Amino acid sequence: MGTVRTRAGRAAVAGMAALATIGLLAGCTSDGDEGEGDVVDQGTTSDENAEEGDTVVIGWSGPEADHGWLGAINSGALAAAESFGDVELRQAEGTNDASQQIAAVEQFINEGVDAIVLLPTDGAALTEVAIQAMEAGIPVINVDREFSSTFASRVTILGDNYGMGVSAGTYICEELEGQSDAVVAEIAGIDSLPLTQDRSQGFADALEDCGLEVSARVAADFTVAGGEAAASQLLSANPEIDAIWNHDDDQGVGVMAAIEAAGRDEFFLVGGAGSVNMMERIEADDSVIKATVIYPSTQAADGIALARLVAQEKTMSDLVTPSVPYRIVLDAPVVTKDNVEEFIDLAFES
CATH class of the missing domain: 3.40.50.2300 (Response regulator)
Known part of the structure; x- marks a missing residue:
């Protein structure tokens, strides 16, 4: 309406x-x-x-x-x-x-x-x-x-859904600086949701700014099973990948399972939402996941x-203005091993 x-x-x-x-x-x-x-x-x-x-x-x-x-x-x-x-x-x-x-x-x-x-x-x-x-x-x-x-x-x-995409894309651009032919993949959430569309648009816009684009894309459903199925499909269709952004750390549990089952480690993975599970793996720095983008819980x-x-x-x-704002949009920062201690106490369990 x-x-x-x-x-x-x-x-x-x-x-x-x-x-x-x-x-x-x-x-x-x-x-x-x-x-x-x-x-x-x-x-x-x-x-x-x-x-x-x-x-x-x-x-x-x-x-x-x-x-x-x-x-x-x-x-x-x-x-x-x-x-x-x-x-x-x-x-x-x-x-x-x-x-x-x-x-x-x-x-x-x-x-x-x-x-x-x-x-x-x-x-x-x-x-x-x-x-x-x-x-x-x-x-x-x-x-x-x-x-x-x-x-x-x-x-x-x-x-900030659009901002999540921008943050993920900007991080990947920085990590792949100078690699104009890099293969960047995306594992989205539910494609029919405006929030997924906003995340994907922000991601595409940030990549375009540094001369990259989404080379391969699949959609899941924010569940572990859906993430595993989507990631398996993506990996099977793309023998070489440089970076992946997965929109959601809950479905990321399944994404990581598919990656490990396939024995793939030539790329790095960026998560989304900010679960404690993924932050602990980022902190350990012993897998493909190197960052996640906060979507505040x-x-x-x-x-x-x-x-x-x-x-x-x-x-x-x-605030100087004596009121409560009518609209507040929260930040979408990137969490890496360098700053994970600042965010892990507010992380959620997948």
Whole structure:
């Protein structure tokens, strides 16, 4: 569906304008002594944000945790809620059925929760019920899979799928510098998903920038079995490869099994998402995998923290603008043996 304008949506936009006006007025007002006093009102401080406030009831709903990354998403949401003494979490059963998830959100609305954190099994399918929540005065924090209306959420927090492809391609370009005839292969996830398409586009764009291209490509399904089957097909069809990017470390378990079964080691492998399994192999530096690109499994945990701030009318203390941003896109850094210690504590188990 296209962008839907609602009374709640117009009110949200008006609220943003009011905040901007307040910020501008604060910035333009002084007592005549330049350089003295605060330039702007930065909203709540980090100390104020950490203080317990009124209890916030947050409804959390996500897909079924049928692989490692989604399992980490769910456990991260629970851990974040437990870390706040003023948060009561109501968790819906994980499901890959959009109708069941819609019913869960409707129940949250009926219960009058203070905020909803939602990783939709299908962003378009959950858009209308998210708008209903917003119209009921319940802020929705949209995680990972975007709704099809800007008025369906108060905050959208995303991983950077296109950026993952760019990061993987840039790393491979650096490692293959000067090898204009290098054979670069790609093992994608589910091709019908926009996130897979974004990852592949970012990868192709980064390779093009250094004069390379994807020579061979197969798609899997984010599962171990799918990764093994896709990698076996790729290796059989391509006797010589210089580098492979595998989109997902969960399916990477199967990819590595296929590589080891084939006895191939003439190339290096870059993973995706950032599992602890792959980071440990990167750290050991005794196999073809040399790097992985982070797709944060902390998004739902961040969503819980932001839902608390919004419900308590607090702000992000490190921003000058006294608000919580409406859209946050997280980074997609490359993890290698040189920096793996910085990331492994936040990695998920495949």
